[in-house]
Amino acid sequence: MRPVKITRPAAATLAIEWDDGHKGRHTLAILRKYCPCAGCKTEMESNKGSSLLPIIKQGQNELQAIEPVGNYALQFVWKDGHRTGIYTFEHLRELCECEECRRVMRK
Numbered sequence: 354m355r356p357v358k359i360t361r362p363a364a365a366t367l368a369i370e371w372d373d374g375h376k377g378r379h380t381l382a383i384l385r386k387y388c389p390c391a392g393c394k395t396e397m398e399s400n401k402g403s404s405l406l407p408i409i410k411q412g413q414n415e416l417q418a419i420e421p422v423g424n425y426a427l428q429f430v431w432k433d434g435h436r437t438g439i440y441t442f443e444h445l446r447e448l449c450e451c452e453e454c455r456r457v458m459r460k
């Protein structure tokens with residue numbers, strides 16, 4: 354299972370086509386929110402239960418580049434310079450927001 358085509362149908366949307374025919378859809382803000390790097394994970398944990406609104410940095414939810422990592426993951430480079438998040442293909446599929454996946458999640 355791996356992405357075969359990645360496009361940007363809208364400024365804040367990423368579309369990933371998979372080799373199994375799945376047409377995935379992602380919102381950049383969600384992808385950034387679930388950044389799997391150690392720093393972001395810690396931040397998410399420490400914010401749990403707090404009523405503070407997250408501070409959105411300039412460019413935080415804007416994607417500058419996507420780089421493949423081996424043949425198991427993608428590295429997203431954000432406009433604010435953040436680039437330590439390595440998104441494995443499994444992780445990306447879990448975060449998929451297409452109609453089909455959302456229906457499965459609701460069950």
Ligand SMILES: [Zn+2]
Nearest residue numbers: 388390393438
């Ligand atoms: Zn991160």
Ligand SMILES: [Zn+2]
Nearest residue numbers: 377449451454
């Ligand atoms: Zn999907």
